[in-house]
Amino acid sequence: MTPLPDRYCPVDGTRVAARSLAWCCPVCGGPLDLDFAPTPASLKSLSGRVNSMWRYAETLPLAAPSFSLGEGRTPLVPLKHGISAKLDFLMPTLSFKDRGAVLLAELAQRLEPRQVVADSSGNAGTSIAAYCARAALPCTVYVPTGTSPEKVEQISAYGARVRVADGDREAAARQAREMADEPDVFYASHVFNPYFLHGTKTYAHELWEDLGGRFPDVLVLPVGNGTLLLGTALAVAELYTAGLIDRRPALYAVQAAAVAPLAHAWAEGADDLADGAPATATVTPTFAEGVAIPRPPRARQILRAVRESGGTFLTVTEDQIRHAQQDLASQGLYVEPTGVVGWAAVREGLLGTRSAVVPLCGAGLKTGLAGEPAGA
Missing domain, CATH: 3.40.50.1100 (Rossmann fold)
Known part of the structure; x- marks a missing residue:
């Protein structure tokens, strides 16, 4: 069995042993990163491998699973306006x-x-x-x-x-x-x-393979705690460092306007959420309950990843979320409100003519149609 890598705090460098059950930095209490820098396989060498996310074994810290539900390898389909969507709601539990x-x-x-x-x-x-x-x-x-x-x-x-x-x-x-x-x-x-981030990064490895070893101009990603965006940033960095892509896509982070702490910090040019902000905050009701996070613990990392990619933050209203869900349903895709925020931003024409992919992250059966915002 491959030895487990150690973890470390990205803020103060404190290290945590691989087999420790400690879940945060013992010094600052923040989230941990993994001491792991893999080299992904070339596009050609992926041919014939298992048809799941485990085909990218070189990039995973646990590359030999003892169990699996066949997760990963979700379809990429065209939508309107030249935008494509990766159907990550077609997973074993109907979520990315x-x-x-x-x-x-x-x-x-x-x-x-x-x-x-x-x-x-x-x-x-x-x-x-x-x-x-x-x-x-x-x-x-x-x-x-x-x-x-x-x-x-x-x-x-x-x-x-x-x-x-x-x-x-x-x-x-x-x-x-x-x-x-x-x-x-x-x-x-x-x-x-x-x-978890090293699992979500397989979304981007799949997309790179789906598109023949390249990325679109923009990857549009819903952001609450930022796990999909940060995983995507990890994959892009791995592929770029290995010389498997010659340019990085811009990361466009989308939040519900009702709960958009990162978008507000971005607009202010901040590197992190304000230190003086309360640890908890009143969350305005929103259809997009999955991204209604008032103080994401990895806020600094999320803001840095978007900035370094040349991307930006976008926000969408409750009406835009509701209309986006209905629009996708009219195209045969029934997606929960949180999972449609990327499409809600794209269909407003905020990307211009740039090529882009959006993830559809959760099935509509999990919540039903947007009616009253969660928490209302």
Whole structure:
């Protein structure tokens, strides 16, 4: 079995041993990164490999899974206006989060904790519950008040214990972290644990392969905690460093206007969220519950990744989200409101004539049609 890489804090450099159950930097309390710099395989050498995200084994810190649900290799289809969409809702649990959840469950299985705990507004929780079921790991998922009943039902169906926090997304995270601090508990955090990012980066490796070894001008990505955007940035850096692409695509980060802390920081030219901002904040109701994150822990990394790519931040209104969901449905694609924010931005003509791809991240069956914003 390949040795696990150590983790480290990107802020102060503190290192955390590979097999430690510590979930954050012991000095600053921030999220961790992975001491892992892989070299991806060439396009030609991918031919004939397994038709899942595990075909990119060279780039994954856990390259030999003991279990899989066939995650990855989702279709790329054209939409209107010359834009294409990658259908990442066509995954085992109907969400792109499966890309990262399978790595967290695989890691947990190797570390053998007595319990796995996670917090989520829905999709990450369903993914982690499913892969813990596959790995026969006991799992508890904390969700905020107002989480889609369909997502709560899905988490429970996998055999995980659901704990509904008395409060918002931040309250669910606090309660999960309290449990994570108990002995022999593995915190399957899609935000703090870097293995999740190394799973989501396969989205971009697939896209690069789908397009014959290149990227479009722009990758449009929904951003709440930024796991898909940061994973994409990792993949782009790997491919560029290996000489497999000669230019990097611009990353366009999209937030719901109702909860857009990163877009506001970007507009102010800031490198991070304001230090004086409260640890919790009142979240305005939004259809896009999955990106309604008032203080993303990796905010500094997200802002830097967008800036270094030559990209920008965009925001979309509730009406634009609702209309985008209906527009996609009219094209045969039933996607949850959070998953359509990229298309909502694109269909407003904000990219001009630049080529772009948007991810459709979660199935509409998880939430239904946008009616009243989540939390209203």
